[in-house]
Amino acid sequence: MQTEQRTLISYLTEHAATRPNGIAMREKERGIWKEMTWPQYCDEVTAFAAALEALGVGAGQALMILGDNRLRLYAGWLGVTMLRGYAMPTYPGATLDELRHFSGEVPIAVALAEDQEQVDKALELRAGGARIDHIIYDDPRGMAGYEAENLHSWDEVLRQGRARLAAEPGLAARLHALAQPGDPAVFLHSSGTTGNPKGIVLSHANVIGAAFSSLHGGVFGKDEDILAYLPMAWLGDTAVTVGAAVTFGWSVNIPEKQETVIRDMREVSPTFYFSAxxxxxxxxxxxxxxxxxxxxxxxxxxxxxxxxxxxxxxxxxxxxxxxxxxxxxxxxxxxxxxxxxxxxxxxxRxxxxxxxxxxxxxxxxxxxxxxxxxxxxxxxxxxxxxxxxxxxxxxxxxxxxxxxxxxxxxxxxxxxxxxxxxxxxxxxxxxxxxxxxxxxxxxxxxxxxxxxxxxxxxxxxxxRISEVVHTAAGERYVPNYIENRLKFSPFIKDAAVVGAGRDWLTVMLCIDFDATGHWAETNAVPYSSYADLSQRPEVAEQLADAIRRVNATLPQGLTIRRFVSLHKEFDPDDGEITRTRKLRRKVVEARYAPVIEALHSGATEVHVEAQVTYETGATGVVERMLQIRELE
CATH class of the missing domain: 3.40.50.12780 (ANL, N-terminal domain)
Known part of the structure; x- marks a missing residue:
């Protein structure tokens, strides 16, 4: 299937010319939905691109995006692609080590930060030796006392871009014609389940071709109204909120914050919805x-x-x-x-x-x-x-x-x-x-x-083919296949099946605290914390029932014999899972080696000491005695 060789920028300018009253973006701010038409959106993107070019940004340089979904972060994304540069969205909760790895891949000309918290992250990166020439922020709250070098507000940068467009006739047309189909549309990263995430540059032709493939395959229609809540660094957001939305001219609605997504979704009532x-x-x-x-x-x-x-x-x-x-x-x-x-x-809808x-x-x-x-x-x-x-x-x-x-x-x-x-x-x-x-x-x-x-x-x-393993008896299995079916239970948030080279399969489980806590309250099961709830015998029986249901679908040699409910969730900040919640198996098996040995040794309990990373970045050690349970 061959699609027309175009760029996201050509579609953006086409919608601006042909849909003067069409809504490109809605963003909720302080309880009010603010609308931006396609001409207004195109003007915003073009002014930002003009300002970036004046700052020396061009092909081969990157704009690192730090924060949650915001209209200006999407406009910045398209602005740097207009200049044939790299738009590099990152997860809002990405650690400094992860960001430091990303900043070493390409020159970071600009960090576009959502708010004060993300500006602090960019400044800390810069202080640690990472090259970040300019930092631009969207939300000015808390920024009044900052005096860092080359730190700018979005409004300030946009004024400079608009002034340049007004002073240079023909500049907008030149900027709109710069990007070519083979130029980068986004710089994403692999999940990094087996090591550092690998850089993945997708071109305009890639993203647009995938959008048309999905359209012709009935995934979505040409006229959709969507909610932009997926992490900007996840492929799903690139494919839907940027790729398909810009190509086909959808209306994109941006919630006020992640905590209000359900409420904002009710107000929007999207026509297309994709999620994990x-x-x-x-x-x-x-x-x-x-x-x-x-x-x-x-x-x-x-x-x-x-x-x-x-x-x-x-x-x-x-x-x-x-x-x-x-x-x-x-x-x-x-x-x-x-x-x-x-x-x-x-x-x-x-x-x-x-x-x-x-x-x-x-x-x-x-x-x-x-x-x-x-x-x-x-x-x-x-x-x-x-x-x-x-x-x-x-x-x-x-x-x-x-x-x-x-x-x-x-x-x-x-x-x-x-x-x-x-x-x-x-x-x-x-x-x-x-x-x-x-x-x-x-x-x-x-x-x-x-x-x-x-x-x-x-x-x-x-x-995953890399996860195809065998038990000591030679039975072939894929741990992830079993783990996903265990997670069908509302009580189980994460699972790690262990059995390669062993006589039988065992599993380490992380309970879903919200669902399990609600069940415990409904059934009068007392608990004081996640760790306490995870070890309750009533919860253990619910977990055992979930394992039995999965065991009923597995060959006799691949049934799970023993399990343990861990005292904490697998956490991306601790390196145990990726930002998209994929298990980093080697890290988990190394960190919980004593638990795994206890599962396969016949022990009935195991003492654990686990390092945890708090939201502040500080680390601590959690100690707990975990009960190991056997299924008949």
């Missing part, structure tokens, strides 16, 4: 908590219709047609129960809803489809610039990620690794020819995932 399974799980938990605190009559009506809708949805997933009774209950339930819930959580990143739990999947949110699953990764496979509305299954999207070729290596080729495939890891050679061959991307195609052409992803 944990976000769908968290929303389901909120719905269940709301229902549990409602009146007895409302609970009874809710369970009457929801139980029947879920049963009908399970039958539909097994290929059984809906009966007349199912359709009647669907209509009544929609007006009495489902529609009010969808309205309350901003799900009323959704036409296309997707989950991706890892497997979604069966109960969660069935719940949303029973609610009337036609949730589907997809598959993608940063190196593909977006999505490579997705379920069609008529192709929904619990265990697949759908069929390859138009323009995406798929095949398998002899080892079962998924290989992909298409317009969205990146051209290599920045400054890392060795890693590039290992991942790309004749245009084919070695995804690192193992899987297979079913008879109907749908893709099943089993897990």
């Amino acid at each position: 399974p944990r976000v769908w799980d968290n929303m389901l938990t909120q719905i269940q908590i709301s229902m549990a605190s409602s009146t007895r009559l409302k609970r009874a009506v809710y369970h009457f219709f929801m139980n029947r809708a879920e049963a009908a949805e399970r039958r539909a997933l097994q290929g059984q047609p809906a009966g007349a009774g199912d359709r009647l209950l669907r209509v009544l339930g929609e007006w009495l129960v489902f529609r009010p819930i969808k309205d309350q959580f901003g799900l009323l 959704i036409r296309n809803a997707f989950s991706g990143g890892e497997a979604l739990g069966e109960d969660t999947f069935v719940f949303y489809r029973a609610l009337g949110v036609r949730l589907r699953q997809l598959y993608g990764q940063t190196e593909v610039s977006g999505f490579s496979a997705a379920q069609r509305p008529e192709q929904v299954k619990l265990h697949t990620v759908g069929s390859p999207l138009p323009g995406m070729e798929l095949r398998f290596s002899e080892a079962g690794e998924i290989l992909l080729r298409g317009e969205g495939i990146f051209h290599g890891y920045h400054g890392n020819p060795g890693a590039t050679a290992e991942s790309l061959s004749d245009g084919w991307l070695q995804t690192g995932d193992v899987g297979y195609l079913e008879d109907d052409g749908q893709l099943v992803v089993l897990g």
